[in-house]
Amino acid sequence: MTSSEPVPGYTHDDPDLAPSPVTRAELDLLLASVLFGPADQQALHTAGKVLSGQIEQILDVWYGFVGSHPHLVAYFSTPDGAPIGDYLARVRARFARWIADTCTRPYDERWLAYQHEIALRHTEPKKNETDHADSVPHIPLRYIIAFIYPITATIRPFLAAGGHSEEQVEAMHQAWFKAVTLQVALWSQPYAGRAW
Amino acid sequence: MTSSEPVPGYTHDDPDLAPSPVTRAELDLLLASVLFGPADQQALHTAGKVLSGQIEQILDVWYGFVGSHPHLVAYFSTPDGAPIGDYLARVRARFARWIADTCTRPYDERWLAYQHEIALRHTEPKKNETDHADSVPHIPLRYIIAFIYPITATIRPFLAAGGHSEEQVEAMHQAWFKAVTLQVALWSQPYAGRAW
Ligand code: HEM
Ligand code: HEM
Secondary structure, eight states, X not given: OOTTSOOTTOOTTOTTOOXXXXXXXXXXXXHHHTTOOHHHHHHHHHHHHHHHTTXXXXXXXXXXXXXXXXXXXXXXBOTTSOBOHHHHHHHHHHHHHHHHHHHHSOOXXXXXXXXXXXXXXXXXXXXXXXXXXXXXXXXXXXXHHHTHHHHHHTTHHHHGGGOOOHHHHHHHHHHHHHHHHHHHHHHTHHHHGGGO | OOTTSOOTTOOTTOTTOOOOSSOHHHHHHHHHHTTOOHHHHHHHHHHHHHHHTTHHHHHHHHHHHHHTOHHHXXXXXXXXXXXXXXXXXXXXXXXXXXXXHHXXXXXXXXXXXXXXXXXXXXXXXXXXXXXXXXXXXXXXXXXXXXXXHHHHHTTHXXXXXXXXXXXXXXXHHHHHHHHHHHHHHHHTHHHHGGGO
């Protein structure tokens, strides 16, 4: 997977992407709340290089985790519980891009807009639409928050595989943890409405 | 702060506490989603002992973090922005109990019920009520999610101060990270309603 291959349904750079309801000022306060600073941005750039050759292995781990839990794979399945292979595969390709994007994209208006699009794709208004999937209508917020743990914990061995010092690996891992927490906070917007 | 001192507004053991809308089965699936198992419970028990003599120092760090960010201390302040000393102090005493509870309480129906009570105390229906505080009406969900990062990252030096091996400290830290993520997932329930 290189970043020049087109990925079905991946619309980060689509000029028609709707703007996010989240403002730049709100983003800045969220960044401060997760203690995200320039050193984290640097560390994520390094992480992007370290992870780029390991994307499929990372996705094997994550899909293995989801696939081994019926209550999770249900969200990639038909309402009566049959996993939808094509849906799993298409989302997997976009997930690969997300790993790279998390490490390399600047946190600007376009990034915010695609964050909002990803949020909506987990909720009733947009889930299934991109892939014309005959799946269940939405993903409960509680699991999105819960996933901060596995998505953060399981990345560490991959960050450590690039031959960096323990201190550098730890800096990459902390930056990743912050970036994932930040994104889940953003993705909770369509779930919480006015209380977001 | 010993666990026998009464803490104003702390109602974990109040027999009149309303039950949680979250079921035991839902809790079990959430525990699986954050990979929480018996080894984590063990590690948290050890953490409880390590942290018990350091509670005030931990709270100094957390309150220092909140106090140094106007957009955060605002939630302990009057609507026109004056911090309310008595409110800060009373919540701090309950926060001290929460640290111990997170490490030592079994995750049963009573624990679930108080989790729900804590959730509500961050939202419009119950914020300010316990302390008769003249403060703003609710805490935005995004900051509650964001706090998973600081509440997890800043605890590590305190976990390491008990003379345990690096491996044991890491096990305590991972268990803490899971427990905090789990609780934030539970606390998002009143914010998300049917999409929780
Ligand atoms: C930290 C939490 C999570 C992260 C980082 C994450 C990441 C992603 C990404 C990057 C995509 C593709 C976005 C795109 O279309 O470009 C996606 C879509 C999807 N995710 Fe998640 N996700 C999380 C939580 C969950 C959970 C808990 C589930 C349920 C098991 C889930 C199920 C799905 C599904 C079914 C899609 C496809 C949605 C659609 O129909 O377009 N995700 N996720
Ligand atoms: C991981 C996230 C958080 C944790 C673990 C946490 C923990 C707690 C605990 C244990 C209590 C006392 C509960 C009781 O009454 O027994 C509390 C109350 C409170 N928290 Fe949080 N909190 C979190 C996020 C936040 C955020 C982001 C803010 C905003 C700055 C905040 C502001 C408050 C306030 C104002 C109260 C008092 C609520 C009332 O009026 O009863 N909390 N929190």
